[in-house]
Amino acid sequence: MSNISEASFSEELEKEGIDGSLVLGHPSGLFVLFFTEMWERFSFYGMRVLLINFLTSAIISGSPFSGWGWDPVQAGALYGTYAMLLYISPIFGGILADKYLGYRMAVVIGAAIMTLGHLFMAFDTPLFLYLGLGALVLGTGFFKPNMTSILSEMYKKFPQKKDGAYTIFYMGVNSGAFFGMMLCGYLAEKIGWHWGFGLAGIFMFLGTLQFWFAKPIFGKVGDPPTAEQKEAAKKLTAESTNPDDKPNPFTKLDTILIVVMTILGLGYAINDPLSKIAGFDVFSSLQIGDFAGQNVAIISALVLFLFVVISRLSRYTRVVRDRLIAVIIFAFFVIFFWMSFEQGASSLVIFARDNVDRALSGNSLTIFNTVNTLLTVVPLILITYVVAKLTKQTFGKALLSNVVQFICFAGVWGIAIWMLYREYTAEASEITVSWFSILNSFFIITFANFVSKVWDSKYNPPAAVKYGLGLIIMAIGFGLLAFGANGIQEGVKVSMIWLVLAYMFHTLGELCLSPVGLSYVSKLAPARMIGFMFGMWYLAIAIGNKLAAILGGQIEVITKQYSLSTFFLIFTIVPIVAGLIVISLNPVLKKLMHGVK
Known part of the structure; x- marks a missing residue:
């Protein structure tokens, strides 16, 4: 089935009880997942890009732009704990879905809880903010691991199609992040914090409905495991003669x-x-x-x-033990990557607000508005085209899901056109702090295909080298910030080009390291241990996120005691050293991996 035709693929899907309607050569269910994930990421990143900015903004009595006036240390402590728990809760949500709920119901429960969390945050009072963050952590635990589980189960008998499916799904993640940060950020910074937090909640609610009403498209995919299936899995493990399959x-x-x-x-x-x-x-x-x-x-x-x-x-047996040690070494170095990369949610937000010249007028404003219009409209046209194709294929099968999807895109188009018109008619403007955060998603969409082709060519380096390159390339971005901020006095602001270039190198580093990590966990861990090792992997990311927020919260302390340039040098030197060490470990890791490439 390596070269399966679309007609045969559709027939095979129907045999599995999955809707055989194809969109761009893939089952319509993939695009339901695409848009569900897109609206969830819209809400998550739309809120995330606001949180540190809101917490550390000045208190202005009676103003919709009044923040809480916290210092970055306090804001970093709260955000760091929130980000840390986001990567730990899916371990428990995955277990509950596997044993009791089924993937689809777990996604609905998670999405509903997250909708409630975003609703709480729209009130931006201390009680509701803490309740909101707690609900988002709990909801993510149910939602995050089970979306990819549904996708994996849907393609279980079509492995040759899986890589393409994950690429499309990943575009949904980045599309949601892109528009969420752009539109929620704009509303929050130009109209008031309530509007930004509220918009995130609205689209999370609509995304939940869209997924719920699309149930007929998935057949039995994502249903809770039956007693017979559980018994068969136990029997298969018990009868296996492979010592690596035996439980520990x-x-x-x-x-x-x-x-x-x-x-x-x-x-x-x-x-x-x-x-x-x-x-x-x-x-x-x-x-x-x-x-x-x-x-x-x-x-x-x-x-x-x-x-x-x-x-x-x-x-464990020696081969399994060695491969798991390799996973642990990779997980250790991934901590250093996320510790630096996730400055995008903390210190870089504060840097963009307080130290970057964002004021535009005249020709510079015209150029920015032209670029921003292309950045906004072109992706929207492409995604709307996919929506139209999906609607055509599923109109009679999931009508309510299509109606909700139409409302979502009508809303996004309306807000985007209003935003662009408002900026075009202004004589002078200031770029929002949140605008810089969309660059990560933009650069991923721009460079992902190029990086993927390099990995598929004769220049494909070993895993350890990819890790090292990811760390070093990401560190170059912080090196540019350190250079751009060198010697600036208090009150003087740096050109935005330094931040744009930094995000470009951070993204290139992410493309080298992030997708590779999950791939090697699945290759190196025995099948019965993949869930456990993914848990280990997410624990490493959780630690990296917490360290990122703690260190990011020190931006003002380090700047006052030394300089802003010194602060960014920390995230230049540490990842470069870590990258060189992991590259030097390549021969050791190669032995530990026992032929896995």
């Missing part, structure tokens, strides 16, 4: 240590913002000299974690 059950000691480290880890995540914002420190009794008690707690959790990992690794 957790011992009592493993379980106790996992519970202790989980309590300590979650305690640290909650205590960090609690101590910095409210001045209440749960771990004060653990303090050693000037070393904070919460740091003692998290280091203790990491030590226990390493002990459990090492003790479990010793129980």
Whole structure:
């Protein structure tokens, strides 16, 4: 079936109970997932790009632009915990979906909870903001792992089509992020914070409805596992003669240590913002000299974690053990990548607001408006074309889903045209802080195909080299910021070109490292352990996100004590060193991977 025709593909899908209507050579269900993920990412990134800016903006009584006046350390502590928990909660949501709920119901539950979270945040009061962030963490736990699980199950018998499907799905992620940051950011910064947070919630709600009403298209894909399926899976494992397929059950000691480290880890995540914002420190009794008690707690959790990992690794066969060690080494270095890359959600937002010259008038405003119009309208036309194709194929099967989709795109087109008209008729304007964040999605769409072709050519480097290149290329972006900010005095602002170039290099680094990481986890881990190892991988990303927010919160402290250039040099030097180390480990990693390429 490597060269399966569209007619045969459609017939095979129908046999599986999946709607056989094809859009651009793929099942219509893929594009339902595409748009569901797009609206979720619209909401997530639309809110994310506002949070640090809102928390650290000045308090202006009675103004729709009044922030909370927090310092970056406090804002970073709250955002870091939120980002950390976002990558941990899917571990539990995936388990519940696998065993009880089914993927599709888990997605609906997650989307509904996230809609409630965005609604809470539109009130932007302390109580509702904390409730909103909590709901977003919980909802993401159900939503995030199960969207890709539905996609994977839909293509289970068509592996030759899976790479193309994931590429299309990934475009949905970036399209949602692009328009969410652009439109939510514009409304928040030009009209008021309520509007930006509220718009994110509206599209999350509509995305939920669109997915729910499209149920007939998926057949039984994503349904809860039946008792027969569970029994068959157990029987297959029990009868396997491959020692790598045999379960490695957790011992009592493993379980106790996992519970202790989980309590300590979650305690640290909650205590960090609690101590910095409210001045209440749960771990004060653990303090050693000037070393904070919460740091003692998290280091203790990491030590226990390493002990459990090492003790479990010793129980595997040599090949499996070596491959899992390779995954752990990759996961360790991915922490340094996200620690730097995720400055885009914290310190770079503050830098863009306070240190970048965003004022435009005359010819510079005309040029920007022309570029911004092309950036907005061209992608919208392309995605609207896909919507029209999907509607044509599914009109009689999922009418309500199509109606909701029409409302979504009518809304996006309306807001986009209003935004562009408003900017064209202004004599002078200031680029929104959030506009710079859309560059990551734009550069991904621009360069993804080029990078993919390099990996498919004779120049495809080993995994360790890809990792090293990702870290080093991303670090070049921070090096440019350090150079651009060198020697600037207080009150002087730098050209926006430095930030644009930084985002370009950050994106190129991401394209080298991020997709490769997930691919190697799936290749190196035994089938029965893929879920567990993905959990390990997301834990590494969670740690990277938390470190990013903690270090990003120090931007004003380091700038006052040293300079803004020094702050960016930290994120230049550390990733370059990490990148060189991981490249030098290539021979070791090659041996550990035992032929996996």
